[in-house]
Amino acid sequence: MPLRRLRAGLRRPPGIPGPLAVGLSALLAAMLLALGVAPGLGRLQGAAPQPVPIRALMPAPLADAVAGPVARFNAKNPGVRLEVIRGPLDTEAISDLAISSLLLGEAPFDLLLVDVSWLAKYVAAGWFTPLDGWFGPEVLAAMEPGARLGNSIGDHLWRMPLTGDTGLLYWRTDLMDRPPRDTDELVAISRDLQRRGKVPWGYLWQGRQYEGLSCVMVEVLQAFGARWWDGASGATALDSPEAVAAASWLDGLLRHGVSPASVAGFTENDALQMFAAGEAAFLRNWPYAWREIEKADGPIRGKVGVTTVVAAPGRQAGGTLGTWGLSLIRGSPHPEEAVTAIRWLTGETVQRQLALEQGYAPTWSRLYDDPELQRQAPLLVVQRAALQHPEPRPLTAAYAQLSDLLTRQVNGMLTGQEAPAAAMASAQRQSLQVLRSMVGTPAAAGTGP
Amino acid sequence: MKLSGAKALLMLPALLLLVAVFLYPLLRYGWLSGHASSVLTGLRPVPNGGANWQRLIEDVRFWKDAGQTLRFAFCSVALELAGGLGVALLLHQPLRGRGTLRALTLLPWALPTTVMALGWRWILNDPHGPLNAALRSLGAPSYGFLTTPATTWFFAVLADVWKTMPFVALLLLAGLQSIPADLEETLRLEGASRIQILRRLTLPLLVPYLSLALLFRLAQALGVFDLIQVLTGGGPGGSTESLSLYAYLNAMRFLDFGYAATVMLATFLLLAVLLGVGWLLLRRARIARTTGGPA
Numbered sequence: 001m002p003l004r005r006l007r008a009g010l011r012r013p014p015g016i017p018g019p020l021a022v023g024l025s026a027l028l029a030a031m032l033l034a035l036g037v038a039p040g041l042g043r044l045q046g047a048a049p050q051p052v053p054i055r056a057l058m059p060a061p062l063a064d065a066v067a068g069p070v071a072r073f074n075a076k077n078p079g080v081r082l083e084v085i086r087g088p089l090d091t092e093a094i095s096d097l098a099i100s101s102l103l104l105g106e107a108p109f110d111l112l113l114v115d116v117s118w119l120a121k122y123v124a125a126g127w128f129t130p131l132d133g134w135f136g137p138e139v140l141a142a143m144e145p146g147a148r149l150g151n152s153i154g155d156h157l158w159r160m161p162l163t164g165d166t167g168l169l170y171w172r173t174d175l176m177d178r179p180p181r182d183t184d185e186l187v188a189i190s191r192d193l194q195r196r197g198k199v200p201w202g203y204l205w206q207g208r209q210y211e212g213l214s215c216v217m218v219e220v221l222q223a224f225g226a227r228w229w230d231g232a233s234g235a236t237a238l239d240s241p242e243a244v245a246a247a248s249w250l251d252g253l254l255r256h257g258v259s260p261a262s263v264a265g266f267t268e269n270d271a272l273q274m275f276a277a278g279e280a281a282f283l284r285n286w287p288y289a290w291r292e293i294e295k296a297d298g299p300i301r302g303k304v305g306v307t308t309v310v311a312a313p314g315r316q317a318g319g320t321l322g323t324w325g326l327s328l329i330r331g332s333p334h335p336e337e338a339v340t341a342i343r344w345l346t347g348e349t350v351q352r353q354l355a356l357e358q359g360y361a362p363t364w365s366r367l368y369d370d371p372e373l374q375r376q377a378p379l380l381v382v383q384r385a386a387l388q389h390p391e392p393r394p395l396t397a398a399y400a401q402l403s404d405l406l407t408r409q410v411n412g413m414l415t416g417q418e419a420p421a422a423a424m425a426s427a428q429r430q431s432l433q434v435l436r437s438m439v440g441t442p443a444a445a446g447t448g449p
Numbered sequence: 450m451k452l453s454g455a456k457a458l459l460m461l462p463a464l465l466l467l468v469a470v471f472l473y474p475l476l477r478y479g480w481l482s483g484h485a486s487s488v489l490t491g492l493r494p495v496p497n498g499g500a501n502w503q504r505l506i507e508d509v510r511f512w513k514d515a516g517q518t519l520r521f522a523f524c525s526v527a528l529e530l531a532g533g534l535g536v537a538l539l540l541h542q543p544l545r546g547r548g549t550l551r552a553l554t555l556l557p558w559a560l561p562t563t564v565m566a567l568g569w570r571w572i573l574n575d576p577h578g579p580l581n582a583a584l585r586s587l588g589a590p591s592y593g594f595l596t597t598p599a600t601t602w603f604f605a606v607l608a609d610v611w612k613t614m615p616f617v618a619l620l621l622l623a624g625l626q627s628i629p630a631d632l633e634e635t636l637r638l639e640g641a642s643r644i645q646i647l648r649r650l651t652l653p654l655l656v657p658y659l660s661l662a663l664l665f666r667l668a669q670a671l672g673v674f675d676l677i678q679v680l681t682g683g684g685p686g687g688s689t690e691s692l693s694l695y696a697y698l699n700a701m702r703f704l705d706f707g708y709a710a711t712v713m714l715a716t717f718l719l720l721a722v723l724l725g726v727g728w729l730l731l732r733r734a735r736i737a738r739t740t741g742g743p744a
Contacts, residue, residue, distance in 0.1 A: 096701050124488040125704060209684030262575035264596040264685060273577065397488040401703045412686025415596050430510075437504045438489045438705060 051081040052337045056111035056345075057098055060089045061288075062162075062324060065358045069350040073341065080337045091115055092211055102127045102329070110332035111341060114159050116150040116323045117211065117393045117403070123153050124397035129328045130156035134339045146387030147363035149321055150395065159325035160346045163354065164361040166319035166386040167219050167309055170275065170283040170290070174303040175199065182313045183223055183249060186282060190258045193281050202258040204271040205284040209411035212267055214393065214403040215320040216284060217410060220246045222318045222391045223311035228406070229394030235435065236394075236402060239428035247420040249312075251413055264414040276300060284309065286322055290379055291359040306379055308386045318391035323363070355380065361387065401434050475717070481710035488704045501711040510687070511695065511712060515719065518691045521602070522670035525609040529666055530659065532610060533617025538647075540618065541625045551622075558615040566679035569608045570595070598688035601681055605689055609676055613669070617662045624658030625651070660731045664724065671720050692716040 058066070063086040073082050085108075087094040095118055101107045102125070114122065122128055135157055140148045147164040151157055171179045175198055180186040190202020206212035221228050226242035229235075237243065253259040263271070268285055272292060275283035278299040283289065293304050311317035326342045328335060344350065351362040356376055361383040367373055368384045394402060406427050413423035482501050484494035505511055540551050557565065572578050573594040581591035594600045628651065636646050652659075674693040677683060683690035696716065700709035 092702070099701055099704070121488050121704060125492055209682055209686065260576070262591070262593050262596060265575060265593060270574075270577075398703075401705070404698060404702065408683075408687040411684050412688070415593075415598060415685040415688075417598060417686045417688065433504070433507070437500060437708070438485070438487050 049079075051079055052334045054080055054082045054111065054334060054338050054341050055085055055109040056082065056113065056326070056341065057085045057087050057094070057109040058113040059091065059094045060086045061358075062113055063087070065354055065360070066345060066350065069345060069353060073344045077340065080340060082341050085109055106331065107329050110329055110334060110338040111326050112329060113162065113324050114327045116321055116325070117214075117399055119150060119159055119327075120153060120395050120397045120399055122327070123158050127330055128158050129330045129332070129335060130158055131160060131328060131339070131342070132157050134343075135160065142365060143363045144365055144368065144384060144387040146321060146390035147323060149390065149392050150323060151325060153395070159327045160342050161323050161325035161363045162346045162351070162360075163324045164363040164383065164387050165286050165288075165322045165324070166361070166383070166390045167215060167284060167322065168287060168289075168319060168382065168386060169307050169309045170285060170293075171305045171307065172199075172281050172300065172303055173305045174300075175281055179305060179307040180282075180310055182310050182315075184313055186310055187253070187256075187258055190281050191256075194257070199279060199281050201260050201274075201280040203253060203282040203284070204259060204266070204275050204280045205263060206266050206268055206271055207254075207259075207264040207411065207414050208267050208270075209407050210267065211403060211407070213407040213410055215322060216250070217246075217406060218320040218391045218393055219284070219309050219318065220250055223309070223315055224249065225312070225315050229396065229402075231395070234396070236428055236431040238406065238431060239425045244421045244424050245312075247410065247413060247424050250410070251420050254414055264411060287359045287361050287379055287383060306382050308382060316389060318389045319386045321390040321392045398435060398438055401438075402431050405430050405434065475714070478710040478714045478717075481707055482714050484707045486706040486710075487708070492704065492706070494707070497707065501707050504708065505711050505715055510690075511692075511715070513687070514690050514692050514695050515716075517602075517689065518671060518673070518693075519723075521606060521609075521673060521689075521691065522667060525606045525613075526663065526666045526670050528606070528610045529614050529617045530663060532614045533621055533662065534655075534659075536614065536618035537621035537625055538651075540622055554618060555615050557612045558619075560612065562612065562675045563679050565612055566608065566676050569604065570680050573604055595681060596685050598685055601685060601689055605677060605680055608680060609670065609673070612676075613666060617666060620662045620665075621655060621658050624655045628654050656735065663731075664727070667727065668720070668724060671723070672716075692719075 063084045066084065070082050070084055074080070087097055095115070098107070098109075098112055101109070102122075107127075112122075139160075140151065140157070143161070144164060146166060147161050151159045151161055169179065175193055176189055180189055186203060193199050194202055205216050207216070218228060221243055224242050224246035226240055226246050227237050228243075230237050254261055254263065260274075266274075268289070271283055272285055272289050274280060275285075275289075276293050276296060276298045287306075290304065290306055294301060309317050309319045326346060328338055328342070332338050346363070348362075348364050348367060351360075351364060352367055352370075352373060354360040355362050355367065355373065359377070359379060361379075362368065368380055374380050393399060396402070409418070409423040409427040409430075412418045413420055418426070481494065483496060483499065485497040485500065486492060486494040536554060540547065540554065544550065572580050575581055575593045575596065576585075576591040578594075580594065585591055592600075594604060632650060633646060636650055641649070672693050673691050674697065677689055677691050677694055678697075681689045683694050692712065693716070696709050696712040699705045699712055703709075
């Protein structure tokens with residue numbers, strides 16, 4: 001019987017022979033002694049004070065991009081030890097991770113690299129310390145207009161921007177002489193190229209049900225003169241005729257075959273891979289995509305132009321503001337040292353390097369004026385132009401909900417579950433419902449930070 | 450059964466544990482669901498007079514997700530039970546290399562769901578995934594498996610069945626092995642066919658194992674989260690969103706804890722009622738069988 005054997009085994013005396021047991025206990029005692037004594041010995045010998053640890057949580061690509069500057073910072077500041085925690089790649093995943101630790105009270109990091117779309121929510125939750133004490137109003141004045149947006153809420157500065165990225169339009173220099181000037185031209189050129197068999201597809205963008213689709217929507221709404229968020233009334237305006245026209249245009253791209261149906265499942269990378277394989281004339285993406293295309297030895301290397309996004313004829317175009325910046329976590333035990341790290345990481349030296357090596361758009365106007373950098377980073381001119389009229393996402397603490405709602409409806413439209421007018425009307429109705437229930441009264445919905 | 454003092458005392462630690470991990474969170478959810486607690490209240494709970502429950506009743510998304518969750522759970526659990534039974538019967542046969550086969554069957558169950566879901570997402574990728582590559586090599590155009598609601602739902606079920614069928618099979622295999630071989634032998638000697646043996650002997654004796662697998666799997670499938678989150682993110686157009694995913698989004702992404710608690714509690718009540726009804730039905734069926742049929 002197994003059970004009886006088990007019991008017998010338990011009753012058997014432990015099989016460690018005497019001498020070995022003595023040796024083991026001696027070793028254990030020595031280890032414990034060493035653990036207790038070692039720190040004291042260090043103090044006796046007058047070892048240098050431990051550097052102040054500062055931890056920053058960043059999405060993996062940016063964490064890798066700043067690895068060099070972080071090492072230089074630590075070499076220059078022996079009193080501080082800056083450590084970057086490599087978070088997940090996906091923007092939403094890293095926000096979920098940060099929120100999980102912030103909700104528990106003591107976050108294991110002092111700095112958080114914050115996407116522009118999170119700021120209102122985090123500030124409303126009371127998780128950040130304002131930076132006004134360290135950075136005066138003149139700091140933002142030295143930046144490009146678009147880079148100044150989305151850092152201040154109320155009268156306080158909550159975030160120092162590290163990148164000035166906006167949505168951009170990529171086009172094929174081997175297929176056309178100049179980029180399209182408006183949405184009509186974009187479609188016309190696409191269809192002409194498709195008809196002549198030059199490319200299977202015209203325009204690639206991000207249509208999966210996720211935050212990237214909201215970025216696309218911000219641009220398309222702006223391109224047709226619609227507004228997602230009316231800051232004055234604190235409400236959404238998604239059922240306006242202009243907004244429906246914007247949604248219809250996007251829907252038409254799929255229905256008329258300018259964009260493949262698979263766009264409805266595309267993230268940035270899916271769209272980039274297909275464009276880099278030479279299968280389309282246009283791509284909507286962030287600045288990093290240009291370096292990716294030029295680095296890879298693909299069929300369209302050296303045949304790609306970059307320009308600002310386009311609007312409907314007679315409308316003002318604006319690329320979605322997608323900037324990242326550093327915020328100071330409330331309750332960080334070492335705010336002074338943390339701000340030193342912010343100063344260095346968001347400073348001109350590091351931004352210059354990020355622009356050269358990764359293609360991230362700088363925020364400082366002085367960098368855009370630098371002829372040397374202009375020569376080495378050809379995207380700079382376009383990035384600066386895009387930063388003159390960028391489109392921020394709704395600056396409200398309820399943004400995550402509104403964005404989730406809109407992408408759900410629009411993705412439903414793209415996958416043929418709903419017509420554009422119905423999808424937008426539904427998004428509008430649900431948005432107002434959410435705003436009402438979060439604060440109680442509709443009038444108070446806009447008084448969030 | 451009467452509880453003596455000693456017995457009650459022995460049960461106390463388990464009871465305390467249940468209260469701590471089960472009753473307390475439930476009561477806390479109940480309390481929180483009567484409050485607004487979101488970024489707009491600075492994460493402080495403010496009583497809102499049942500506004501959360503009113504919102505829940507009017508929330509099209511909650512009811513749509515409830516329907517989707519039930520549909521997902523019933524379809525995948527039904528397939529898992531049927532498939533699991535088949536696999537268990539197969540593995541019960543005296544085959545050569547049976548041990549290896551049993552170990553192989555367990556592989557999908559051993560994989561982390563997230564990894565498995567990422568794998569499926571890649572297989573179904575349009576246009577780069579292997580499934581679409583196969584389609585194109587046959588001359589067909591590539592297909593948006595994850596951008597068409599019907600196929601997305603189908604593959605979500607398929608992925609779940611693929612992963613958890615081994616669990617059901619293992620459970621049923623244990624059941625099969627508990628059936629004395631001489632019973633089967635006797636029936637065979639008396640001239641019963643394989644189908645008759647399965648219907649009259651194997652299945653009735655497997656009922657406790659089947660109902661155990663059913664309850665386990667139903668409870669798990671109704672709370673499905675990671676598979677959906679990774680494979681579809683709830684898309685396309687929210688057509689695969691489950692109740693757990695909706696509750697998670699409310700809490701972790703929207704920081705709307707009052708409403709998230711309401712969604713969780715409503716989901717719990719819904720599932721409790723469902724599992725309760727299922728349990729009653731099973732019990733009635735068992736009583737009916739042991740007493741020789743319903744009145």
